[in-house]
Amino acid sequence: MRAHSNTAIGNSESPKVITVSINGASRQFPRAISIAELIEEMGLTGKRIALERNGEIVPRSTFAAQQIADGDRMEIVVAVGGG
Known part of the structure; x- marks a missing residue:
């Protein structure tokens, strides 16, 4: 039995890192997430x-x-509230 890779060239199902700019800083995610998940991950929920x-x-x-x-x-x- 021969070992092979699941990331064949041209395979649309191969994992892709998502790179986005947030407030000017580059961040990477292992998969696409919703904006709600992004907000939660950043600790901004609520x-x-x-x-x-x-x-x-x-x-x-x-x-x-x-x-x-x-x-x-x-x-x-x-x-930010304040007075």
Whole structure:
């Protein structure tokens, strides 16, 4: 029996690292995740935030449905209260 790799050239199912820019810093993910998962991973769940993806404001109501994609550029602003 011969060993072989599951990552054949041209295999669309081969794993791909997703690289996105978040507030100017490059971050990598082993798979596509939703914006909601990204927010959770960053510890921002429940916080008042505004998120821009590739120049477009993303409504909070769509965070769970939208997947990040390789090359996305995101800006995340956290509202801070004070006086």
